[in-house]
Amino acid sequence: MATWRLSSVPGLAFAAALCVWAPATPAAAQPAQASGCETCHRAQAQPALAAPARDFGATDVHRDRGFTCVDCHGGNPSETDKTRAKAPATGFKGKPAGQMVIAVCARCHSDAALMRKYAPKQRVDQAVEYATSVHGQQLAKGDTKVATCVSCHGAHGVRLVSDAQSPVYVTNVAATCTTCHADAERMKGYHLPDGSPLPTDQRTKYEKSVHHAAMVQGNDLSAPTCNDCHGNHGAAPPGVGAIANVCGTCHTVFATKFALSTHSQIFDRSCVECHSNHEIAKPTDAMLGTDKAALCADCHSEGDNGHKAATAMRSSIEKLKDAIARSAALVAEAENAGMEMGGQQLALREAGNQLTLARTEMHAFDPKPVEDVLQAGLGITAKVDAEGQAALAEVSYRRTGLAISLGAILLVVVALSLKIRSLK
């Protein structure tokens, strides 16, 4: 069976041919009226034939902008006779598949002049990117099981990416990708670059990750999903050497620190070595150090420099954590006693920032800068402790003052009462 390759000469020729038969684009963004195609297809008993007309007629971004069936499928919608409507002279193409889907979509979406009329900010290189993706490369090899535009965006009833009901809306991406990638039967025969079978548990793992929690529980739509690491139209697994760059897109400082470390030269899978890929758990201080739960002990043994560095960094971090907890308890006690401790609360936040900074510095795996930052944090907690103690002393002073004042007032009241009685 002949396959269309967009990157090949026949593919481009096909795209050019589509441009020739393409009808004039709608002048204004007016929703299209129901065409003869729709009228006829809606009446079909077979769901597969009726569904496209129904979906396209309900909500479709293309329909909303005046496009009709003929813009993708060809044909003559004004003909009432099925045969004449689909005659070769009408340019009827039927249901596009494989490379033809890419070509049909790219006919408009790769046309910068045309797209400027509808979505001037939208990129027009999706088809080029797709050709570089694993999907695109497999398709070029003749593998028709791989995803094309319609696999992710839908064919009829296409919605804007920003529409929460779109299958490619940020919160739906994982479900859309795993429609295929969690299907063990469908994934059979595909392999990772190292030759191992392509896993199908990515979504299960991703849903346990800190990224998924940020998106679903924290409503953070900027939290990463599949396409943020793998790309969307150019979807492919990041190369081993590129992982730090991919993670560093968001975790910039960590990536910079990591690049300074000796680990960056040794770790084959950089960040993934400690944090894994799809099932990225919330990092804890327990990951650092040399006890059983710590990751460092997996490679380092007692006496080596790495072992010493890990022990020192973990110990310093725990010291600051304890100091912050102690200071916070003291500040809370003073606040409960009615003291204004806003300044101290602010200082404690700064101490917390130093702790975060130390955890960041740790990615260079050099104890010296970590210790410097932690000492700054300990300096803050020491000052807060002193102020907290002073506040508690002030509370005691105020209570003594009140007791004396109330005693004096009581004496005056008794004296007045006696005076009033004597006047009677």
Added chain:
Amino acid sequence: MTQHVFAWLDERLDLSGLRAFIAEKTVPKHRHSVWYYMGGITLFLVGVQVATGILLLLYYRPSAGEAYESVQFIVSHVEFGWLIRNLHSWSGNLLILMAFVHLFSTFFLRAYRKPRELTWVTGVLLLFVMMGFGFSGYLLPWNELAFFATKVGTGIAGAVPLVGDFLVRFLRGGDDVTGATLTRFYGIHVAILPAITTVLLGVHLLLIQRQGMSVPPSVEKREKAGETIPQEPFFPNYVLHDVMWWYVALAVLAALALFLPWELGKKADAFASVPAGIRPEWYFLAMFQTLKLIPSHVLGIEGEMLGVMGFNVAAVLLLVMPFLDRRAADGRPNRIVTLAGILAVIYLIVFTIYGYLAA
């Protein structure tokens, strides 16, 4: 020493009239006399407000960028600033509580009846002004709770027919609660309301001195029947009683200031989400809760507008009560007015508690 000063002043100002007034002035003594001291305590709390307010003025800075920080500075760095701020906040609340107690005791003892109508009218106006002090002062620390409560409170003014939008803009100094509102509220709190209070309080006290203390109709009836009502000298007996009550109020204030300090909370942030359980000060809570319970539309009229109009009508009825209750003027009992007063007290207590529990 005191006698020397008085003699020096007397020589120059001829204080014989004042001396005679003080020497001759008496206060009736009966089983309801204790209510006379409520006015005195209210007056004392006004004095505390003036004194502590002036001290706060020395450090407070009325701008959106500095107000919160200046209050924070007062309570944490100024010597006894915490005490002054807490006394001011607590005294403001106790003042309104005592003003309500004074108002209702006066109401139930029918002290507003002829010839004391104007004393009542100035007293009711003073209560409204005190509530105005509370509303405007609440925003001044520029914290989150005050910011959003003021937003809701000033927004309610928009429900007044015809002039609602104007009122909202007038109160806020713009379309929304901003630094302009803070400056405006500050001006109202430290200049406009004190000026009005000075005039109203002056007239109120002058009328009391001029007309003397009212006695309840039951006591007046006994007096008319020929019974002699015991009197006590205003000075020193009554004044010493008053002072004793002031000391008690001072002790309560000091204990509240220390054990229940007024929280400063977080600095106001117009872009922050509205904090949960937002509600006005307790003396507006009954009205606030009522407005929340009124359906959005009643007989085609907007519910909130109906509620606000209802409160306005109630305020006017309260103000003109001496002129409505003609039976009191004749010394006859008026069960409808008594019942209305009891219902008003029950309504205020129940809806205030309900407002707290609902929040």
